[in-house]
Amino acid sequence: MKKTLIILLFLSFILKGNAQQAKIAPEGFDVKRQLSHYGKIDTITYPSKTVGANRRALIYTPPGYSKSKKYPVLYLLHGIGGDEKEWYNNGTPQVILDNLYAEGKIEPMIVVLPNGRAMKDDRAVGNTMAQDKVEAFATFEKDLLNDLIPYIEKKFPVKKEQTSRAIFGLSMGGGQALNFGLGNLDVFAWVGGFSSAPNTRQRKQLLSNPDVARKKLKLLWISCGDQDWLIANSKRTSDYLRQEKVPHVYYLEPGGHDFKVWKNDLYMVSQLLFKDVDYKKLNDLSPIGYTPETNIRRARYPQVYPNSKVHFQIHAPEVKKLQVDFGKKYDMTKDVNGTWSVITDSISEGIHYYSLIVDGMSIADPASKTYYGMGRMASGIEIPFAGGDYYALKNIPHGEVRIRRYYSPVLREWRQCYIYVPAGYDQSAESFPVMYLLHGGGEDETGWFNQGKTDLIMDNLIAEKKAKPMIIVMMDGNVSVAGGGNAFSEAPLKTFDRELKEVVMPFISSNYKVKKGPENTALAGLSMGGIQTLYAGVKDSHLFSALGVFSSGWFANQKELTDPQYALMTTNKDAINKNIKSFWIAMGGKEDIAHNNCKIMLSKFDEIGIKYTYSEYPGGHTWPVWRNNLYKFAQVLF
Template sequence: MLKKILLMGLVWMFVSNGFAQHGKVAPSGFDVKKELTAYGKIDTITYSSKTVGTNRRALVYTPPGFSKSKKYPVLYLLHGIGGDEKEWFNGGVPHIILDNLYAEGKLEPMIVVMPNGRAMKDDRATGNIMAPDKVEAFATFEKDLLNDLIPFIEKKFPVKKEQSSRAIFGLSMGGGQSLNFGLGNLDHFGWVGGFSSAPNTRQGKQLLSNPEEAKKKLKLLWISCGDQDGLIGNSRRVSDYLKQNNVPHVFYLEPGGHDFKVWKNDLYMISQLLFKDVDYSKLNDLSPIGFTPETNVRRAKYPQVLPNSKVHFQIHAPEVNKLQVDLGKKYDMTKDANGNWTVVTDSIGEGIHYYSLLVDGMAIADPASKTYYGMGRMASGIEIPFAGGDYYALKQVPHGEVRIKRYFSPVLREWRQCYIYVPAGYDKSAESYPVLYLLHGGGEDETGWVNQGKTDLIMDNLIAEGKAKPMVIVMMDGNMTVPGGGGAFSEAPLKVFDRELKEVLMPFITSNYKVKTGRENTALAGLSMGGIQTLYAGVKDSQLFSALGVFSSGWFANQKELTDPQYAFMKEHKDEINRNIKSFWISMGGNEDIAYNNCQIMMSKFDELGIKYTYSEYPGGHTWPVWRNNIYKFSQELFK
C-alpha cells in the first residue's frame, strides 16, 4: 500500500489525450484540405481608409456556392501583433477549416473578412512590432474598421447590415481588439469573442460599461485560451468581470499554448455557433479541460475545475486496484490500459470542499492538493470559484498580517495556539484597535477562518474601502478536551471554553496586543460549534461584548422550553442583554443549512422573550461560502 501511495504522489500527471471525452475539440484532419464538391474563395481587396489616409488591404473569404443574389452575415477575423491580413491565411488556414465544415453542413453561410489591424500607413509587421506608434495603431483600427472597412464591405459585397449579422473575433492582440471594439460598439456587433486575448484588452467597466445592454444585444460572447498560455490571466480576468455582472458568455479553456494549434481549434468551434440560435446552457460543457484551482499544489495539473463547476480528477496509479474520490459523495474512478484513473464529478457548489482519495478503501489526502484541518483531520481541499467572490479576492490594497501566537493555558494546563489578524499599519500606529474574537466550527481549528475563510483578505478589502473599521481579530482553537465531559455542545466543554476565553485568552491579548478594552470595543462571533460557544459565553456575560455573531448555529431544538437554563437566564436578564449587545447578529445558510431548524426554534424563543436580534440569510447551506459572506457582512456592523 505504501508503494502505491508514494507512486501516486510522484506521478500525478497530465495525460495529453485524456481531455477529449470530457469536452469538445476539433477532430483530427479538420484543418487538412480534402476532396470536396465545392470550395470557398479567398481574394485580396483594397479599400480607401480616411482614418489612415491611404489605401489598405484585407482578405475576404466567400463560402462555397457564393451568390451575389443572396445576402450573408459577416465575420471580421483579426490577427495578432506580429501578423497582418495574411496571418490567418498562412497560419490558420481558415479557408480549409471552413470548407470542410461547409461540406459537413455545419455552418451558416457567411463572409469572412481578415483585415490588417495595424491602422497606420506602414502597416507591415516589420521592425520593432512593439514600438509605441505600432501598438497605438491597433487602437486606431477601431475607427478604420467602423468608418472605412465595414462601409466598404457592405457596399461591395451582398451582406446583411444589421448588428445581429455582424461578428468580430480575433487572436492575441486581435483578441483584445475584438473584445474592446465589440463590447464598446454593441450597436455594431452581435457576436464577439477573443482567442488568447493579449494585455491590450481593456479592463472592467472600461471594457464593458453597460452589462445590461450587453445581455440584451449580444447573441454570443466567447472567451477562450490555451491552458499553457502565459496570457491566460487576461482571459480569466475578462470572464471574472462578466461573471460578476451576470453577463452570459462562454469561457472555453483548451489544451495548448499561444499558437495556431489553439486558434485553429477556436475558429473550428466558434464558426459552428455563429448566426444561429445560441443556448448557453448547452455551451457550458464545451470546454475540454478546466482550471487548476488555487488549492492545487504547485505544478499540479489535476484536479481541474471545468467551467460548469464539475471537477475532473486524473491520476496515474497502475498498481492500485480501486480508486475513488470522496467529496461527500463517492465517485468511482476508471482506469485505462496505461494505469491512468479518471473521473468527472457532478457540478460542485461554490467555495472550498474537503475531499479524500480512497485507495483500495483507505482514505488519504490527495498529494496534488493543499490540505486543511477539517472533518476532524487533515483533508484535501478544492476551491470552486464563483462570480460573487470579488470581496475576498487578492487586490492591490494595503494588507494586514496574520500572526501565529503560542501561549500557555493554566485552565487546560497545556500550550495553545491562536491566529491573530492585525490590520495594515498596525506596527507603525500608536493607536489601539477594537477586537473581535472569532470561533471556528466542529472538526476544524484556529486555522479555519484564515485558510478556508479568507478572513484576512476580506478584512483588507473592507478596510481599504472604508466599509469596516480597522480591528484586531483573534481566532482561537475552540476544541476543548474534557475527560468524561461529553460532546462539544455539552455543559462541561462549554464551561471550559468559557474559562479559556475569559480567564486566559482575552487577558493575554489585552496584555500583548494594542487592543482597546471595554464592552464597546469587544465582539464575539463563531460558526456552527463556534456559534454555540458564542451564545454560551456571550449571553452569560453580555457586559463584555457589544456584538455577537452567530453563524449557521443556534441552541439545539430539544432545548426549546423557556424553562431551559439558557432561556431562563435570558428571560431574567433580557433588559441587560438588549442594552449591552448592540448587534446580536444571527445568520443562516438558507433552509438547506443543517442548523436551520434549530436556529428557527431559537429565534422564535427570542421573539417570545423579547430579545432583540438581526437575522440574515445567505443561500448555500452549511459551507464556507456562507461563512465568508457572514464575516464580510458582520464585520461592517462592528464598533460603530
C-alpha cells in the same frame, strides 16, 4: 498517444441545435479535401479616412457565394506580429470553413480579415511592439467602425443589422475583439477572444453596462490554451463576466500560444455563429478544466471545468481500486498505462473537503492543499463563484496574520491562536477594536484564515472604508473536559468560556494594541462557534457590544440544554438588549443544516423580547455562506 487523445476527445459530444458539436476539432479538420465547391479568398483595398490612406484586407466568400443573397459577416483579427495575411498563411481559415460547409455544420457567412495595425506603414516588419505600432491597434477601432465596415456593407451583399456582425481575434486581435465588440454592442452581437493579450481593457472599462450586454449579445466567447502564458488574462476576464452574471463560454483547450490552438478555436466558434445559442449546453464545451488555487504547485489535476465538474487524474498502476470521496464516492477508471481518472458531478461553490480511497484506505490527495476539517487533515478544492470578488487578492494595503503561542492554565497545555492585524498596525500609535472569531466543529483556529479568507475580506473592506480597522483573534475552540461529552454540552461550553475570558482575552490585551471596553469588543462564530458565541456572549453581555452567530442556534429541541439558556435570557433581557448593540444572526438557505434550529431559536427570542438582526445568504452549511457572513457583520462593528 497524442492521436489517441484527440480521438477520445472527439468522441465527446454536446448537442447544438440539430447538430452535434465536438469538444475539440477532429484530426484532419484543417486539411484540404476534394470537395464539390470551395470558398474564395480575395484581397480588397478600402479608403480609410482614419489613417489617411488606402488599406488592405482579405475577404473570404463561402462556397456557392451569390450576390443575390445577403450574408452575415465575421471580422477575424490577427496578432501583434501579423497582418491581414497572418490567418491565411498560418491558420488556413478557408480550408477549415470549406470543410465545415461540406459537412453542413456552419451558416454561410463572409469573413473579413483586416490589418488591425491602423497606421500608414502597417506592415508587420521591424519592432512590431514599438509604441506607435501598439497604439495603432487601438486606433483600428475607428478605422473598423468608420471605414472598413461601411465599405464592406456598401460593396458586398451583407446583412447590416447588429445580430449579423461578429468580431473575433487571436492574441492582440483577441484583446481588440473584446474591446471593440463589448465597447460597441450596437454594432456586434457575436464577440470573442482567442488567447486574448493583456491589452484587454480592465473590468468596468471593458464592460461598462452588463445589463445591455446580457440583452444584446448572442454569443460571448473566451478561450485559451492551458499552457498559454496569457491564460491568467482570459481567466480574469471570465471571472469578471461571471461576477456580473454575463453569459459567456469559457473554453480551455490543450496547447500554448500558437495556431494549433487558434485553428481549433475557429473550428469551434464558426459552428456557433449566427445560430440559436444555448449556454446551458455550451457550459459542457470545454475539453479540459483549469487548475484551482487549491492545487499544489505544478499539479495539473484536479481540474475544474467551467460547469464546476471536477476532473481527477492520478497515475497509480499498482492500485487495485481508487475512488474520490466528497461524501458521495466516485469510482475512478484505470487506463492501460495505469492512470486513473473520473469526472464528478457539478460541485457547488466554495471550498470542499475530500479524500482519495486507495484500496479501501482513505488518504489525502497529494495534488491538493490540505486543511484541518472533518476533524482531521483533508484535501480541499476551491470552486470559485461569481460573488467572490470581496475576498479576491487586490493591489491594496494588506494586513498580516500572525501565529501566537500561549500557555493556558485553564487547559494546562500550550495552545496557539491566529491573529489578524490591519495594514499599518506596527506603525500606528493608536489602538484598535478587537473581534474574537470562532470556527466550527471539526475545524480549528486555522479555519477562518485558510478556509475563511478572513485577511483578504478585511483588507478589502478596510481599503474600501466599509469596515473600521480592527484586530481579529481566531482561537482554537476545541476543548477537552473530564468525562468527555459533545462540544455543545454544559461542561465543554463552560470550559471554553473560561479559556476565552480568563486566558485568551487577557493575553491579547497584554500583547496587542487593543482598545479597552465592551464598545470595542465583539464575539462571533460559525456553527459550533456560534453556540460558543451565544453561551459566552449572553452570559456576560457586559463584555461585548456585538455578537455574530453564523449558521447556528441553541438546540431548541433539547430541553436539558435550552431551558437554562432561555431562562437566563428572560431574566437578563433588558441588560442583553442594552449591552449588545448588534445581535447579528445569519443563516444559509433551507439547505443549511442549522436553518430549522435557528428559526426555532429566533421564535423564542421574539417571545422573550430579545432584539436581533437576521440575515440570510443562499447556500448550505458551507464556507461561502460564512465568508459572506463575516463580510457583512464586520461592516456593522464599532
